[in-house]
Amino acid sequence: MSWFRRKKKEVVTPDEKANQESSLQAKLEDKVEKPPEDKKQGVFARLKSGLKRTRSNLVGGLEAVFKGKKVIDDDLLEEIETRLLTADVGVEVTQQIIDDLTQQLQRKELASPEALLAALKDKLYKTLEPLESKLNYEDNKPYVLLVVGVNGSGKTTTIGKLAYQLKNSGKKVMLAAGDTFRAAAIDQLQRWGERNDIPVVAQKPGSDSAAVIYDAIQSAKSKGFDVLLADTAGRLHTQSHLMAELEKVVKVIKKVDPSAPHEVMLVLDSGIGQNALTQATQFQESVNVTGFTLTKLDGTAKGGIVFALANKLKLPIRFIGLGEKPDDLREFDAKAFVEALFSE
Amino acid sequence: MFDNLKSRLNKTIRNLRGQGRLSEENIKATLKEVRVALLDADVALPVVTKFLGQVKDKALGTEVLESLKPGDMMIKIVKDELTKLLGHKHSELNLKARPPVVILVAGLQGAGKTTSVGKLARWLKESKKKSVLVTSTDIYRPAAIDQLETLAEQIGVSFYPSRTDQDPKLIADNAIDQARKSLTDVVIIDTAGRLHVDDDMMKEIKDLHKATNPVETLFVIDSMLGQDAANSAAAFAEALPLTGTILTKVDGDARGGAALSAVHMTEKPIKFMGTGEKTEALESFHPERIASRILGMGDLESLFEKAEKQIDKDKAKKLTSKLKSGQGFNYEDFRDQMAQMRKMGGMKDILGKLPNMPNLPSAATNQFGDNMLKQTDAIIGSMTPVERRNPQLLQNSTSRLKRIAGGAGVTPKDVKNLIRQFSQMQKMMKKFKGGKMKNMMGMLGSKLGGGMTKLPGMPSMAGGMPSQKNKKKKKKKRK
Incomplete structure (x- = not known):
């Protein structure tokens, strides 16, 4: 034609x-449209x-x-x-x-x-x-979920929300403050912990991220926790020394539990452009990413990059972030995602 | 950052170069390629459309068709338009106001506002010799205030403490008040990240702006953003009288189209770029340079600037005279060269700034990244001084090889590779002795000018290559 x-x-x-x-x-x-009032x-x-x-x-x-x-x-x-x-x-x-x-x-x-x-x-x-593929926390105890991603993608916030939801569903959750680099990242995670009465394993800023997470897994293991959510510092995939550090984190985790981490979740800002592909590929090569979370979908960004990601990496999307509140993290639903793009 | 866009445009323009004259038909094809490249680079579609229109108008003018070198002309047009779009010249921060000069920083969540505030404070303190006070009005994100406090402490600037139960306006007012009393030159106000569609939050920052009357209102934008960069930039520009933009995370390899979108939508210059994790990693933005980089002309200007600063001229001179006198090139010279390169930001940085290099796949450049330099350094470090000065000792000695590999923590194969590369370089040095290479080496000691052949550190490049495989790849690409 x-x-x-x-x-x-x-x-x-x-x-x-x-x-x-x-x-x-x-x-x-058009922009000054009222955001829709959303309850639950x-x-x-x-x-x-x-x-x-x-x-x-x-x-x-x-x-x-x-x-x-x-x-x-x-x-x-x-x-x-x-x-x-x-x-x-x-x-x-x-x-x-x-x-x-x-x-x-x-x-x-x-x-x-x-x-x-x-x-x-x-x-x-x-x-x-x-x-569409949900995490199965029952498979391991503790279920170790390592959160990775570039700076500012929303890792710590995602962990905070997920911890809140898991706890509400009756799981014993522990957090590991593995971002020892960014100023006050540890405090940020600790606030989430305090708010929801969830224990946070942390050390001083600048300490070894792998060591913090190692300690956390051992602690979670001995105290019978169900899920351990481990935070890491944001890093650009181009910083080879930081990627090497992340590889070390995984290596160290395996020393406590060879089957862990059970999920390596790459957090992506839905506003991200085509670089998401390079990012995902590099993280995948380094630490074998097993799933994505797409954050900040409550703005005007559409996260269309998931289609390219789907073609290239074929990794599941676990969650989408839809706002600032702890409830605003949802399991990914392909039908809803596509329908929402089209409906009036 | 702009590597991929660069390679796309390069390919297109190279196609053009092969043709004698530009016809309307091949301009069209070129523009189509440029469109794909720009979209691939995450430039927002409306911005792409406008840009193509401008380029087309220019290109179809008589100057191009009558020009003898249409390819060159076309590059010039695209580059000029790109530069125009990015902002005419690099724009300084406005500090000419009655102190305390207020700077307000705004942007989406995770753009890098707080980090940028820290970097900016440091820059003002160190480069402009200003006293700086920073404060955070981010009462929402957990520990956001602590983050800025920690940064302020690290950098050594004043911090006005705030609490999450305070009103942002009040915090800002008090901070400015304190700065006035303590005769502080500049106050930087950090704000909470907000979505541009969040009316309440946008109103909050409008009010904050009204109350603080900043001289500079800077929009912070992530260089990795996609199409939505245009939407958010437009919305922030509508809500606030922005004076400029800070482009963050430029040390990544995103193609950086967001930069073009932001400038187009805000109609304000990019004043700074964040280029790394540390608080000193803030650079001024130069549209001409970035446009050159986009077009694969390389960022020679900044490379030379860096070289000028970093190269140890005495050492370079010594090497030159040594080669001239006919003495062989040995591992010590080799190591000096590597050190020079590392000072200049490593192989990847240098390659990124060279012209005609953009076609290297990022995986390849990553490989001859700093790790490679480090490894080479470790291997040479594990040789005895005698071996370093007499490279031939290593030619046929398995035991030396093993010992060196053990010392450097690499495999004997790695050492062998290095030796092979070194021999090739040595041969090259011999061949060119008194010829081209000597001139090149001479340039190391003399004033550095423009042009690729004058590039410092070039002879050592072969040494930095990790393997034959990569070398082949490179050759092929450069054909």
Whole structure:
């Protein structure tokens, strides 16, 4: 179907440019929308409300694009492309999705805009569905969960929230203040511990992170704790000495329990761009990441990078962070995630 | 940071170089490549669109079509536009106000505000000789206040203590008051991270801004952010009269499109970049340099600056005269060279700033990172002084090899590799004695100018390479 390809090759015309700009203007004006009042809602509702603001910023949701369309034209595909790109899905994956859809169109499999939307949703859902996989804390005791990630991705906050939830579900939880580098990171974890009456194993700032976690596992073991959540300092994957330090942490953990860590969770800020792929790959190579958590999804960032991550690393997404409150950490639900991206 | 974007643009532009003249058709193809590269680099789509429009307008002008070297012309246009987009020139912090000068720092959660406040305080104290007071109005995140207090203590600047039950405005007011009384030059106010869609929090920071009337209102943004960088930057710029941006985590390898998005949306310059874990890792932002880097022209300027500062000229001169006199190049010279390189920030840093290098995969550059230098250093350190001065002793001695490997904590194979690389270098040195290489070495001692051949430390590069495999990779890429 050459019309589409041709269209894609074309550089943006001044008109389109103007459109882009005016939509940005609209975005600026739209921004002052009231955040939806959320009490205790379901994951879907919460996600939806979080993502609602996103969509209004981007001139309505994807569904709005399809609304009122009688036929599938190149504008529609172009619009899908734009949506995917601005959601950080990335050029490669976006291109792949568009190519797939184009092929389906060529084979006349998609007769209406509705069918196209359904095909798109299905494609996105099928990509994410295999990533739904819950942690099984029963497998080991103590279940050692090591949290890693770059600076500022939300590791300590995620641990705080998760600790609160695990404790509420009746588990005996312990925390290990493995971020001995950042100023007051230990205090930050200790506050979470105090707040929820959860013991925190910590040493002085600047002490050996591996040693802190080693002590914590031994303590958790002897005192019969169910879960140990171990924090680590934020580190950029390009800092080879810091990555080596992390490798050492894992090595030391294995000395206490060869099966541990039972989960190495990489925490990613949902606002992150394409660098997430490099990051994830490097952390994976160093410490064998076994799952992701996607934080800060309550903003306008969409975390579209998960689609690329899904293709490349095929690792489960454990949780998503939807706000500042302890309840705002939810188990990842692919259906809800995709639905929320599309619904009004 | 911009490595990948650089390599993308380089590829495209190299394609252009092969052609005699630019046609409208190949500009289009180029722009399409540029679009992909920019999107891959996380530049926000609206910004990309605008940028491409500007480049296209320029490129289709007569100057390009009539120009004899269309490729060069095209590079110039893209670079100029990129530089223009990034901000015309590097913009200084405004400190010309009645003290205490107030600086307000704002941004999303996890952008690096508190760390940047610490770095900025240190920079003001050390580079500008200012007395600084910092305070935190982050009453939300656990231990945020403690974090700033610890940093202030480390850096040695005043800290105005606050509590989580206090009103941010009150904290700021009191801090400024105290600075006035103690005749402090600058007050930096740290704020809580906030989402730009959180109305209450955005109102809070607007009020805080009104109450403190800062001379500088700096937006802190993570260089790894994706498309959303444009949204948040636009929202913060709308809420606050920003005066500039601090780009953080630049020591990562994110392509850094967020920088372009932020500048475009805030219409304010990037004033600083955070380039490391330590409090001294704050650098001024130079749009020209970054634009050059994006286009693969390398960041030679800063490399030379660094070289000028770091190279031990006496040692370089000594080596030059030694080579001239016909004496052989030995492991001691080799080690000196390595030390020089390490001073300049290590192999990876140097490679990143060289032109025509951006195509190296990051895995490869990582490998000849500082670890490699360290390992080489350890191996040479485990040789006896006699061996270092007489490299031939190591040629056929398994026992020496074993001993050295044991001493350096590496395998004999690693030592063998090093010896092989060293011999190659030695041969090279001999071959070029009195020729090109001598000139090159001469440059080490003399004033450093522009141009790649004059690059200091180049002869030692071969030594830093970990294995033949990498070398091959590099050769192939550079063809």
